[in-house]
Amino acid sequence: MKILIVDDFSTMRRIIKNLLRDLGFQNTAEADDGLTALPILQSGNFDLLITDWNMPGMQGIDLLKHVRADQKLASLPVLMVTAEQKREQIVEAAQAGVNGYVVKPFTAQTLKEKLEKIFQRIEGG
Amino acid sequence: MDDFKFINDDSIAMAKDLVATMERGDETGAKEVVDELTHIRESDLYQEMGKLTRELHDAITAFGMDEQFNKLAEMEIPNARQRLRHVIEMTDQAANRTLEAVESSLPICEEMGTRSRSLHADWKRFTQRDMNLAEFVDLAKQLDGFFTTNTGDAERLRDSLTSVLMAQDFQDLTSQIIKKVITLVEEVESNLVSLVKLTSGKSNKPEVVEGKKVDALAGPVVPGVNDKGVVSGQDEVDDLLSSLGF
Numbered sequence: 001m002k003i004l005i006v007d008d009f010s011t012m013r014r015i016i017k018n019l020l021r022d023l024g025f026q027n028t029a030e031a032d033d034g035l036t037a038l039p040i041l042q043s044g045n046f047d048l049l050i051t052d053w054n055m056p057g058m059q060g061i062d063l064l065k066h067v068r069a070d071q072k073l074a075s076l077p078v079l080m081v082t083a084e085q086k087r088e089q090i091v092e093a094a095q096a097g098v099n100g101y102v103v104k105p106f107t108a109q110t111l112k113e114k115l116e117k118i119f120q121r122i123e124g125g
Numbered sequence: 126m127d128d129f130k131f132i133n134d135d136s137i138a139m140a141k142d143l144v145a146t147m148e149r150g151d152e153t154g155a156k157e158v159v160d161e162l163t164h165i166r167e168s169d170l171y172q173e174m175g176k177l178t179r180e181l182h183d184a185i186t187a188f189g190m191d192e193q194f195n196k197l198a199e200m201e202i203p204n205a206r207q208r209l210r211h212v213i214e215m216t217d218q219a220a221n222r223t224l225e226a227v228e229s230s231l232p233i234c235e236e237m238g239t240r241s242r243s244l245h246a247d248w249k250r251f252t253q254r255d256m257n258l259a260e261f262v263d264l265a266k267q268l269d270g271f272f273t274t275n276t277g278d279a280e281r282l283r284d285s286l287t288s289v290l291m292a293q294d295f296q297d298l299t300s301q302i303i304k305k306v307i308t309l310v311e312e313v314e315s316n317l318v319s320l321v322k323l324t325s326g327k328s329n330k331p332e333v334v335e336g337k338k339v340d341a342l343a344g345p346v347v348p349g350v351n352d353k354g355v356v357s358g359q360d361e362v363d364d365l366l367s368s369l370g371f
Contacts, residue, residue, distance in 0.1 A: 009297040018290050054301065054342045083298055083345040085355040090362055094369050101362050104345070105294045108287050110359050 002027045002045060006037040006063065007052040007081070012104075016050060016081065019108050023115065034058025038066055041073055048118070053082035053089070061089075061096060068097045077118045081106065131166055184323050197313060204350045205306045211347045212299045219295035226285040226292070233278050244271055298345045305344060 003025055007013045013030045020028055029044070031037035033055040041049065049067065053060040060080060067073045079100040080093055090101055099121070100114040139162055146154035247264045250256045256264070346352050356362050 007297070009300065011293050011296040015290055015293055019287075022287070054344060059342075083301060084343060085346050085362075086343050087354055087356060087365060089343070090356065090365055091369065094366060094371065101366060103356065103359055103362055104298060105291075106359065108291060 001025050001047050002029070003048045003050060004029050004031060004037060004040060004044075004046050005050050006031045006033065006055070006060065008032050008055040009052075012052065012081075016111070019111055022108070023112055032057075034060065034063030034066070037063055041067065041076070042070070046076065048115075049076055049078045050081055051078065053080060053084045053093075061093060064093065064096045064098055077122060079114055079118060081111070131169070136162065136165065181324075194316060197309075197316065201309050202313075204347075205309050207350050208302050208306055208347050211350075212302050215295045215299050219292045222292040223289050226288040230282055230285045233282055237275065237278055240271055240274070244268065301344045302347060 003020060005013050005016050005020075005028055007016070007030075010032075013032075017028050017030070020026075029040060029046075031040050034051075035057040037049075037051070038058070040046075049063075051060040051063055058066075060082065064078050064080070067076055067078060077099045078097070079102065080098050081102045081104065083104040084090075085103050093101055099118050102110055102114055139158055143155060143158040143162070146158060244264075244267060247256075247260075247267070251261060251264060343351050343355065346355050356365060
């Protein structure tokens, strides 16, 4: 299981990376915005993308749209982890094809649940 | 005042006239010319002052009525104060969460060390065959307890460390809030600069700087500032998504 973590704050990337390691996912890579994340996604075989929304360069929502529009990446599961809590934004992310939405601040338990849900769906579908 | 020219053909003629009347010794005539000259000067001065006063008044009115400027004073500044107060609260919470986790972990480490040292001493006696059967039975019991306690303690330490890890999320969230305040401070600064330019006469048009569009995203919720139309937490996100068929 190879996971890309995208967030402009290195502190948050480290938090997520450590939580993932705790859950048994050791193979992670990091990027600080959508622009740097896209080439990494296109060049490596990633199984999951965890991304923030508000980032300089390319925002998470645009990264999600690029991923869904890319033939090779279209089916990549995407979990959004963001401080954006507006209803219309959550709806926008859902319409853009997000697989899970976690609002910051979140708990280790929440991240675990959402990941399990995504993996269940991958295995089921 | 710069465009007020006291020296012109009329005033030069009057000055010559003044010199001539004085040379003639015409006291009354000289006073009349001086009065006339003073009158010209004063009326120009008053006119100029009136013009300046009107300009200043217009400029100040334009500033005061500008929506952006009013919004800054009435909404954005109090909001910024609230945002910064929220940042203090968040850093306070993060520090307390971290300290609590450390304070609950330290005694666990302390006890673990004490137990290990005591058992290690007994274990050495056992390996040196300096222990009778009754003592060995007791040591076996203690070891069993030690393993059980350690398993539980390891779990408690792991929870505390996860708590410390999660507490660091304040850095991301408070930075997002502080960035918004910095944008506001820059906006206020630009407006003050144009106000200073205006009053020093270097510019006659107030340039009120528009709010930057980086504020398009709401960012972390600050109670009382941007908590309209937002979900209150993960449960509401889940409810909203499931209503959309997730």
